[in-house]
Amino acid sequence: MNSNTYSTVGSFGKKRISESTIHRLSRYYRTLSVLEKEGLQTVSSKDLAKREKLTPAQVRKDLSFFGSFGTRGLGYPVTELKHQMASILGIDRLWRVALIGVGNIGSALVGYKEFARQGFNIIKLFDNDQRKIGSNHKGITISDVRNLERDLKEARIEMVIIAVPATVAQYIIDDVVKAGIKAILNFAPANLKVPNDVFLRNENMSMELEYLSFALVNNHAQKK
Amino acid sequence: MNSNTYSTVGSFGKKRISESTIHRLSRYYRTLSVLEKEGLQTVSSKDLAKREKLTPAQVRKDLSFFGSFGTRGLGYPVTELKHQMASILGIDRLWRVALIGVGNIGSALVGYKEFARQGFNIIKLFDNDQRKIGSNHKGITISDVRNLERDLKEARIEMVIIAVPATVAQYIIDDVVKAGIKAILNFAPANLKVPNDVFLRNENMSMELEYLSFALVNNHAQKK
């Protein structure tokens, strides 16, 4: 979570869906995949809640925003619910993704299997380093970031992942926006500006370490 | 954010501090570092809020949980507030961190400069691959994960980052807990179990991409 907690950026039909709910859907999806592999046919809100460390009511409420997927007395059909989650999240299809900045973090993300598993296909790489441009990284040729706008359009990219240094992130993002991209995932530690119709999410990997640090120093009690 | 939104796992003195507040402190810290470099002496809650896309009241309320750092009519002293944030978050010191799983993601994390910048020193690496064990990765010798418990104690490690495959993550974490570690950051896509007195945070990098996917598919309105 890395953004504002109360940004109910979602609406499904008439209802407004909270960010927390959407994030929990991601978690349900992943857990349902595991349950499916374990061979389970159905799962109750109680079971699912236990795995996720949530309350059963929370699980039922989350799902109820999108429909009635369960059977009273029985629970939810695992495989079907998994497909429902995928459909709601929009990961029942392939997404054409480009990654900008094939450095330390960037090159790891290219090989990150969870992305591919959920339909996020990184099909284009960009960098500004002449030594990298033209070379092949895990089967993808690295393109020159100077042609970013043109190449993003040409490759019909739908989402962009930014993994460049903070100092240049805003320039890059401006070009990305110019190319008509409406969804950006940013790993650079910077507060970036985008127009209102562009979705920008920030991934800050230090944040959770800092949370742990805070917890240790202040000797916090865990919830539960 | 990847966990439960309402887990007020914090208490500072008597008050309970929400997860959201702690995450915002991380953001304030980072922004204050930038402001300091820009040469600013003071900053108002209004300015800080603008950079973070929050309300001024939110900023003041967050800070007020921990003390009175500002001057009425003037604002907050940048450098001092930065130090205050660091102190509250516990990042005004060095943390002895070990990383387990020097694979795709793991090796990128070793070189992630934001960690070092905030006092998280990765000083020990572990893997189970015989070809990696004993070799040197960015100045650190990779140790055998079979001696995990012993070596974590010996190196007086305080935090552990887990970047192993989901299938083995629980076994690893059990050993980590046995070694007395109380803070764990997990990158494996799995729901792991730890005792109540151990802080476990999960980093799920697909989550934000899924959020973007959801936003695009459902054509959501952005907040603000």
Next chain:
DNA sequence: GAATGTGAAGGTTTTCACAGCA
């Protein structure tokens, strides 16, 4: 005048509790 610090109000999310159905 300008901006903090903070109770109170307002809004959102979570949990409760129970009707309804297999």
Next chain:
DNA sequence: TGCTGTGAAAACCTTCACATTC
């Protein structure tokens, strides 16, 4: 009986509004 689906209540977080201070 067992479990879902859901209004209502409770809990929580954010914003308002203003007294207070420099």
